[in-house]
Amino acid sequence: METLVAFTVGVMAAGSVYLLLSHNLVRVLFGLILLSNAANFVIFAAGGMTEGLPPLIGLGEKALTGVYSNPLPQALILTAIVISFGLLAFALVLVYRGYQELGTVDSDRMRLAEPPHPDQDIPEPEEPGRLHVRDASRRVENLGSPQS
Amino acid sequence: MLSWYLVAPIAVPMTTAVLCILLATRRDLQRIVSAAGAGAHLVAALLLMAQVWQGGILAGQMGQWPAPFGITLVADHLSAVMVLITGIMGLGVGLYSLRDVDENRERSGFHPLYHVLLTGVTGSFITGDLFNLYVWFEVMLIASFALLALGSEKVQLDGAIKYAAINLVSTVMFLIAVAVLYGMTGTLNMADLAVRVPQVEQRGMMTTVAVMFMIAFGIKSAVFPLFFWLPASYHTPAVAVSAIFAGLLTKVGVYALVRTFTLIFTDDVGYTHDALLVVAGLTMLTGVLGAAAQNEIRRILSFHIISQIGYMIMGLALYTPLGLIGAVFYLVHHIIVKTNLFLVAGVAKRLTGSMDLKKIGGLYKSSPLLAVLFLIPALSLAGIPPLSGFWAKFVLIRASLEIESWVIAAVAILVGLLTMFSMTKIWVEAFWKPHPDGDDRSLSIGDLTVSERVLLIGPIVVFAALTVAIGLWTQPFLDLATRASAELLNPAGYIDAVLGARP
Numbered sequence: 167m168e169t170l171v172a173f174t175v176g177v178m179a180a181g182s183v184y185l186l187l188s189h190n191l192v193r194v195l196f197g198l199i200l201l202s203n204a205a206n207f208v209i210f211a212a213g214g215m216t217e218g219l220p221p222l223i224g225l226g227e228k229a230l231t232g233v234y235s236n237p238l239p240q241a242l243i244l245t246a247i248v249i250s251f252g253l254l255a256f257a258l259v260l261v262y263r264g265y266q267e268l269g270t271v272d273s274d275r276m277r278l279a280e281p282p283h284p285d286q287d288i289p290e291p292e293e294p295g296r297l298h299v300r301d302a303s304r305r306v307e308n309l310g311s312p313q314s
Numbered sequence: 315m316l317s318w319y320l321v322a323p324i325a326v327p328m329t330t331a332v333l334c335i336l337l338a339t340r341r342d343l344q345r346i347v348s349a350a351g352a353g354a355h356l357v358a359a360l361l362l363m364a365q366v367w368q369g370g371i372l373a374g375q376m377g378q379w380p381a382p383f384g385i386t387l388v389a390d391h392l393s394a395v396m397v398l399i400t401g402i403m404g405l406g407v408g409l410y411s412l413r414d415v416d417e418n419r420e421r422s423g424f425h426p427l428y429h430v431l432l433t434g435v436t437g438s439f440i441t442g443d444l445f446n447l448y449v450w451f452e453v454m455l456i457a458s459f460a461l462l463a464l465g466s467e468k469v470q471l472d473g474a475i476k477y478a479a480i481n482l483v484s485t486v487m488f489l490i491a492v493a494v495l496y497g498m499t500g501t502l503n504m505a506d507l508a509v510r511v512p513q514v515e516q517r518g519m520m521t522t523v524a525v526m527f528m529i530a531f532g533i534k535s536a537v538f539p540l541f542f543w544l545p546a547s548y549h550t551p552a553v554a555v556s557a558i559f560a561g562l563l564t565k566v567g568v569y570a571l572v573r574t575f576t577l578i579f580t581d582d583v584g585y586t587h588d589a590l591l592v593v594a595g596l597t598m599l600t601g602v603l604g605a606a607a608q609n610e611i612r613r614i615l616s617f618h619i620i621s622q623i624g625y626m627i628m629g630l631a632l633y634t635p636l637g638l639i640g641a642v643f644y645l646v647h648h649i650i651v652k653t654n655l656f657l658v659a660g661v662a663k664r665l666t667g668s669m670d671l672k673k674i675g676g677l678y679k680s681s682p683l684l685a686v687l688f689l690i691p692a693l694s695l696a697g698i699p700p701l702s703g704f705w706a707k708f709v710l711i712r713a714s715l716e717i718e719s720w721v722i723a724a725v726a727i728l729v730g731l732l733t734m735f736s737m738t739k740i741w742v743e744a745f746w747k748p749h750p751d752g753d754d755r756s757l758s759i760g761d762l763t764v765s766e767r768v769l770l771i772g773p774i775v776v777f778a779a780l781t782v783a784i785g786l787w788t789q790p791f792l793d794l795a796t797r798a799s800a801e802l803l804n805p806a807g808y809i810d811a812v813l814g815a816r817p
Binding site: 186191194198201202204205208209211212213214239242245246249250252253254256257260261263264267268273276277278279280 | 445448449455460463466475479483485486494546547549
């Protein structure tokens, strides 16, 4: 069982790294979601896996007896899920707001905070709300070179 | 009863945040509560410091669950002094923010977020449980995301997106490292880990976990080569926000590194701490060289945060009593000085209209007081005696010479000189050079309103006085750092305080 989970984590991590390396921030977000779920699986596997032995105290007994699955990793995962849900929801809104204001979800075009050349201004889209990703990036590109 | 000293520094900012949310519609009252809450936080921090100074390491088990099963809060001298400095910065920057943060940002929830940030930072310093540390990191992180984006200016969103993306990767790394460590030892209590980690048989795997923690905390503390989120974002938000970030956030990462690499991962020092030493040297150099290329005051200062982080990591990596004394001393000195420089930059912008060095000037002529207030932290940062930075650098370089690490000592001295270069650049461009738009474009401090003078200049004066005080009366601060260092190098006291005396 652990081996299976380990390979699942490996595949998820590989997929998330592929997504994280993208220019497209939406893909980066998906990469983060995938990575945080992979982390949850790691907790699950690291805590030791036992099948079909819930940590329930039997009727009339005072404590757990015999072999039972470890409940702590599940508590940790639950906490981690809640936290990463909050953070990722915020990140999603942040990227969307960034898209509205900057007109792009391409991280390579977001050079406002760190301009490539000191005096260069980044052109602004006119109706950012209505642009598609590709249109937005193309428009920025066109405005960047006044000759075209 | 004693555990109240531990809970109060976390509970006070949390309560203040809740009160600020409840008073969201009543702006004046909210501002008063926010300032009062920051003051109460400082009082709680002072009480904790006094208690630890007199009674030694203080540990409390939350909900009366005995360690290692429940969540433990622990304060040794390092934790206590970090909480105290958080309290001081929290109050100073909190007062500054009353005149710096605009109404729009206040309405969007600046005050609650600010106190949530303080809660997260304080919690990280006090907790004695690794998973709990993760939770406090997240509290701090979500507040810092929101504070960074607050105001939704284009530049801010740009910076915040990069900050968020890289920091989220770091938290996942941290979580995975915690999971693997839990799998190997079966515990998350830091004191218990200190006992059990040496008993684990797979030493290679343990070093791997140590490196995972190093990377996770390394991203948080902006060390080479993981620092790129910092100069991309720290110059974008309101001045008060970037000042508190500059002072506290990366230092939480450094604190976590110091804690884990003195308490838990001390077996393979030859590998982990040597790696940290290389990282420290490269962090110092890249940070200071990055700063030399910049022309915006806050960007210059942001790169200097990175180079200064290198010094603290260097103290940890040397792993000698003197090295750790230097690291603790440097942490305290750096938080005060760096926050102060950002606050001065904010006032400079207010008086001249920009932070771009090419567009401003003439401040020395128009407001000599601000020039002095800039010069004190700037010279301290570069390590000019008798200011606090000199002693911090002196101790660290002395520590490296003692164990004959000539290269790192040379790098530390060189970086000090280059820091001086950057500070001179700000001095010449912003203070000496006439304003490019004519002399009358630079206002003087006298042109500010009375409340602005009190709330903006007041904290700067106090922080500058602290810098001078640490420089002139170094001994008590050095004593404190010595105690902290002794506790870090001999974790038995920490372990006993948490787990109770063991046979």
